[in-house]
Each structure stands twice: as structure tokens, then as C-alpha cells.
Amino acid sequence: MANDGKREYRTAELAAEAGITVRTLRFYRERGLLPAPRREGRIAWYDERHLARLRTVAALLDRGHTLGGIAELIAAFEGGRDVGELLGTPWSEETTVRLTPEELADHFAGEVTPENLAAALDIGYLAVDGEEIVHISSRLLDAATALVRAGIPLSAVLTAAREVRAHTDALAGMFTRLAREHGVADEGELTRLRPQARTVVDAEFALAMDRRLREAGAHDAPGSGDTPTCAPHKPC
Template structure:
């Protein structure tokens, strides 16, 4: 066998330098993560190591998790329980993608005031920053982490609802949203995920976990909207009774 030439790298394999460039890391970081067991050893051809799609997926997942604020120790724990990199990355993207807000915007204070149709007021800007709706960047402009949330708030302002009332309502809204999110997450953890974890996280079960997540996340949103619509109808009807001074049986129900 010794007279045979070494095997050539496969078409989707990379040297450590090519791998680092592909995943947007330094070679030093790639080697460090490999040393911590976050990626499996490369395929050796002579003295050269070649890395494949699984290494790319796992390092991409490491980068994404670190970018979300997880510590390296937490990433290590998660990666030790995950399947091959491609499946792990797929599950992670399924979890976060549907709930990732639109790309953040950077605007001036005056642009924000113009959008709201109100005069520029430093106190209003300070309150938006306090609530986490805006962040100050180095050049003095404002970074809006969740433009969809801001856009909704601006539409409410245009309906004539005072800013003070909106500022008072937002912390309550955020708190309720957190509670609803926890309910759904715990539902998934205590049923589908618990059964999967008790079975030892079998590799063949990950595609089914991903399919479940892909279906349960939009369904959770639809159920929340449906429940909210029904609750909103009851609250509006009750408020109408109270404001008109009529008992419910004297006011035709909206049904």
C-alpha cells in the first residue's frame, strides 16, 4: 500500500485556512475550537487536514450562538449534546429564524420624530432608549433593534393615542409577551423534547424534532392571535357597556 499516492481532497473539503475564511473566523479561533472538541478532527492527507460540510455547519453554529450572547462554556455544553453539525444548525435556525426581527435600522432623532408625526423631544428619545426600543450609536444616531415593533408603535401614535399612555402600556405588554412565550416553550420542553431527551437524543430523531419545531412555531402564533382576537372582542364589548352605561342584556352583542 505504501506505493499508492495520498488521496486527493474531496470537492467540498477545505484546508484550515479555507475553512476559517468560509465561516468568517480566524485560523487561530478555528484551531482553538477544535482543541475544545467543538468540531471533530479533520481528514488527514499526509500532514494536511481537510474539513468538510459538517465542520462548516458546526463552526457556523458556534459563531451564531456566540453572537447571540452565549458563553463559550455554554456553547460547549450545547454542542456536546447536539447531532452532526448540519442537523444542529438546521434545528437552531428553525428555532430562531421565525422570531428574528427585521434587520435593525439606524436613523436620526429627527427622522424618528418625522415618522411619528410629532415634534422632536429629547425626553421622548430618552424614554425610547430606556424601554430598549432604541439604542444610541457612536455618531449620535439611533439604532432600532426591532423596526417592526417601532413601526407598530408609530401607527398607534398616528391613531391619536398619547405617547405617555403608550410608554405606560409597553412594559406591561412586554411582560405579558414573555409569559406567553414561556408557556409555549415549556409546553414543547415538557412534551416533545422531554420524550426525545429521555430516549437519549438519538441522531435519527433530530429531523423529526426540526419538523415539529417548523410546524409548532407558526401554529403557536396563530393560536395566540386567535385567542387575543376573542379576548379583545370581550374586552371591547365590556368597555362599551360601561361607557354607555348599559347593562349587557340591553346592548346587542357583536357575537
């Protein structure tokens, strides 16, 4: 049946499309894995959103998630901000990335837990658009993926992200105040000065990393932590 031009399925039709039994479909619905269908008398009508959800559940099961874990992920997912809410904020030059839940799981194998998903949604890295997840920045997604693959837990990456967000907000506030205190109050002028502000932050961060690496190298150098030895019969 079609409703407003969209295809709809009866229970048996949806189960067949998803490659599962009617009993399994009803079990998923009871577990909260599937949204309630549209009712028309005693007939339950499902649509493409339900089919997409069933395919997501199947893909996550294939990746080793339990039904309980998937239910928790879906609850966190549905509690996240709608993409329209996040699209109301300027995202500068960042390129957004659209992901299915299973694609997100592939980025962070074994690390997509309800807690981590809720944290990423709360920070504002992720938003929800129907059955898709939208990440606000391809660069941040690539960086987080690389850090996790290097062995840093996603929970630690997200904790660090909160700190970075606080520091960068403070830096942005400082540059904005600096400009306005010296007569640059127009939004267009502030936007044109953004590359200079970013250059300062990039350069200072690079210099700070160099200092940290030198300090770490000096600390790890042979003899750096040894007790000094003295020549025979000579005071130290």
C-alpha cells in the first residue's frame, strides 16, 4: 500500500523484505528496536524507515553487537539532537559526513557504545537525520578515527574533545574581544580576520608540541634520571 506516495508494508511483507520471520519482527518491536507502526483498524502498516531500521539491526548484529546493546544505542540515537537543530549553527568551512549507524560502527570498531554515542551527541559532533547520523566535520571524524586506531579509547578521545572545545571557545572569545576592542566590530571584517587567528593558533600549537617533544626526549635520554656518580676520593 502507498501512503502519501510512500510505500508501506504489512507485517509479513516487511519481514520478508528484511529477511526475518514475523515472530522476530514482533520480538524486535517488543524490545524497542522498531518504532510503532501506523495503525489502520487492526492492520499495522510499516514504511521504509522501519525497513532501514531492521537492516541496521541486522548489520549491527553481524558486527558483534547484542540486541540489548543495540536497543541502548537506538535509545541514545533517538535522544540526540535533530540535524536541523545543529544546522542552525555556522560550521565554517567544515564538510559534514553522513553515516549509517553501521558505518559509524565500522569507523570505531567495538567502541560505539551507548555512552560514547551519547557523549558525541552531547558535544555536538553528531546529529540525527532520519535513519542517518551526520558528523559535523570530516576532519574531526578522520582525526578521531586515527586516534582510536592508534590505540586511544574513544571515550578518552571524547573527554579530550570536551577540553579542546573549552580551550578553543576561549581562544575564539579572546580574538573576538581583541578585534572589537580595536574597532573591528563588523561581522564581515571578523570573518576576514579568521585565517590570521587560525594561523596564530596553528603556529603556537606546533611550537608547543615541539617543546613537549623536546622535554620528553630529554627526560627519556640515557642517564637523565640516574643518580650522578663521583670519581674515587672526590666529592660530588
